[in-house]
Every structure is written in structure tokens, then in C-alpha cells.
Amino acid sequence: MANDVQSLDEIDQAILEALAGNARISLKELAQQVGLSSPSAAERLRRLEERGVIKAFTIDLDLATIGYPLQAIVRVRPLPGQLHIVERIIQDIPEIIECDKVTGDDCFIARLVIRSMADLDGILDRVAERAETNTAMIKASPVKRRLPPLSRRK
Known part of the structure; x- marks a missing residue:
């Protein structure tokens, strides 16, 4: 069920939106943007990766x-x-x-x-x-x- 949109809550969505804007954002800054502690944001990020929602962190070349x-x-x-x-x-x-x-x-x-x-x-x-x-x-x-x-x- 990695593609189950219903499994993304508002915090998961905020994490994905922040990463889409800047995949190199620091964990501290990501946590601040989504209203979590750094350890909580790290755990959310890890779970998104384990579930296959996040497959890679990449760059956008000119x-x-x-x-x-x-x-x-x-x-x-x-x-x-x-x-x-x-x-x-x-x-x-x-x-x-x-x-x-x-x-x-x-x-x-x-x-x-x-x-x-x-x-x-x-x-x-x-x-x-x-x-x-x-x-x-x-x-x-x-x-x-x-x-x-x-x-x-x-």
C-alpha cells in the first residue's frame, strides 16, 4: 500500500512538499517547517522511505x-x-x-x-x-x- 494516498497525513504531506522544494534541507529546518522535533521529523522521514513513498533524493540540473x-x-x-x-x-x-x-x-x-x-x-x-x-x-x-x-x- 505504498501508493495509498489516504495513508499520508498532513504532516507527511508537509514533509513531502518541503523536500520537493529543497531535497537538501537540513533535518532541523525540515522539523521547524512541519512543526516537529528533529527526532520526530527523522522518524517520519524514515517511515516515508521504508514505505516507498520517497524513493530517492535528487537534484534538478540546469x-x-x-x-x-x-x-x-x-x-x-x-x-x-x-x-x-x-x-x-x-x-x-x-x-x-x-x-x-x-x-x-x-x-x-x-x-x-x-x-x-x-x-x-x-x-x-x-x-x-x-x-x-x-x-x-x-x-x-x-x-x-x-x-x-x-x-x-x-
Whole structure:
């Protein structure tokens, strides 16, 4: 029942919201923000991890500052009999930073980062013999990855 929203009380929700804003927040500051002692906040955090609610603490990179000023969304439709091969190829392309296997006409929707438009062709060529692709360049991201609603709306 790790995904049971009902099992998150208001304090758990406050902890998750604080961590979503800053995963490196100190335990003391986290405790203050959610109205607990440091040992109580540590115990709550430990239980959220044990239950699988928190899977990792991560960072949010500014991709342009590390040399990837461009991003694209690529829809991938493997040719008949090529699904598993295409999936492995996608997994082996380090510029693909996220990929979902989806229903519908396309089997995969991937997000990739590139240093230049010239790099895009080289990346897409790796799957071209085994799949059709449709690429959209990302102009802006008006909604960044965020938490879903944590409380039930009434």
C-alpha cells in the first residue's frame, strides 16, 4: 500500500512538499517547517522511505549550463518485431534522459537533451533502421515536474 494516498497525513504531506522544494534541507529546518522535533521529523522521514513513498533524493540540473541547451520530445514507433530491440537501443542512448512506454500509435515517448541540432540526427539515426520517429523541439517548460495533489479534494 505504498501508493495509498489516504495513508499520508498532513504532516507527511508537509514533509513531502518541503523536500520537493529543497531535497537538501537540513533535518532541523525540515522539523521547524512541519512543526516537529528533529527526532520526530527523522522518524517520519524514515517511515516515508521504508514505505516507498520517497524513493530517492535528487537534484534538478540546469541542463543548459552543463552544455545541453536544447531538449526534444521524440515519439518512437518501432517497426514490426523490433519493440524489444528498440527499447534496448533507447536505454543505451545517454542523451535520452527520460522515456515512457505508452499506449497508442507510438510505443515510446522520450525526452532527450542535445548540444546542437546537428547532434539530433546522430541520435535519431541510432533507431532509424528499427523505428519511425517524430520529433518536437521543446521551446519552454511552463510546468516543471512537480508533486501531484497530496490531499483528497472535497
